[in-house]
Amino acid sequence: MTTVLDQLKKQLAENPAGILENIAKEHQVSVADTIRCLPEDMWRELDGSHFERIIKEIPEWGAVTTIANTGDMIFEVSGVFPRGTFARGYYNLKKTEGGFSGHIKEDACHAILFLKRPFFSKLSASINFINADGDCYLKIFLGRDEDGKLRADQLEKFHALSDWV
Template sequence: MNSTQLSALKARLLRNPGVVLENLAETNALSAAEVIECLPDTMWKKLDGSRCISVLQALPALGELTVIIHTGDGIFEFGGRFPEGETGHGFYNLHGKSGLHGHLRATRCQAIYLVERPFMGRDTASLLFTNLDGGIMFKVFAGRDAEGALNQAQLDALRALYGAQA
C-alpha cells in the first residue's frame, strides 16, 4: 500500500472507525494490525506480545467479559468470566470448567492492542491480541452496565494495563 492509499485509509477510519477491522484488512491486502494502526491515535494503544500471559492473568479478576473469535467462516462469542490459566507444554492453558477453555500458543502473540472506538452506534473497549502475521487471534471486550454503558471499572483496569489514566 502506497502512502496515498494509506492516507486514504486513515481518512476513512477517521470518518468511520466502526468498521469490521478484519474485513477492511482483507479488502486492502493488509494485516488487521496494520489496519488497527490506521485508526486515529487516540483510539488505540499497543503492548508488546511478550506481555500476553501477564495480560491474560489479569483478565479473570475483571468479571463478565465477552471473548470473540472471528474467522473467515464464523464469529464465535463467549460471555462470562475469563478463566484462570497456566503455562505448560508450549501453551497457555485456560482452565475453564464450562464455557471458555482451551489452549493458546501465547508465544505467537506479537502485540495486544487496547482499542476504544465506536462500533454499531455504541462506545466499545477491547483488547485485540494479534499474532506474528498481524492477524487477530481473539478479542476481549469490556462489559456493560444495566443501562448499556461500558463497565467503568473494567475500562479503568484495561487502561491501567497500558499505563493510561482513566
C-alpha cells in the same frame, strides 16, 4: 502500501466503525495495520511480551466477551475469562462453569492492541492479541452495565493495563 494505508487512515478518520477483519480484507492489509490506521486517540499498543501479565489479569475483571474471528465465523463467549497455566508451549485455559476452555499458543502474541472506538452506535473497548502476521487471534471486549455502558471498573483496569492517558 503507504498509499493504501494513507487512504485507510483517511477513511477511518471519517468513520472508525465497522468490522476490522472486513476492512483489513477489503484493503488487503493486516488487522493490526487496520487498527494502527484508526485515529491515534482510539488505540494503544504494547509488545507481545506483556501477554502473560495481561492474560492473567483478565479473569479478575468479571464478565467480558471473548471473540475469535476466523473470517468464516465469529465465535463469541460471554462470561468470566478462564484462568490458565503455561505448559507444553501453550497457555491452557481451565474450563469455566459454562464450559469455556482452550489453549493459546504461548509465543503467538507479537503485539497487544488496546482499542476504544464507536461500534454500532456505542463506545466499545477491547484487547486485541495480534500474531506475527498481524492477524488478531483473540479479542476480549469489556462488559457493559445495565444501561449498556462500558463497565467503569473494567474501563479503569483497561486504562491501567494499556497505560492509556
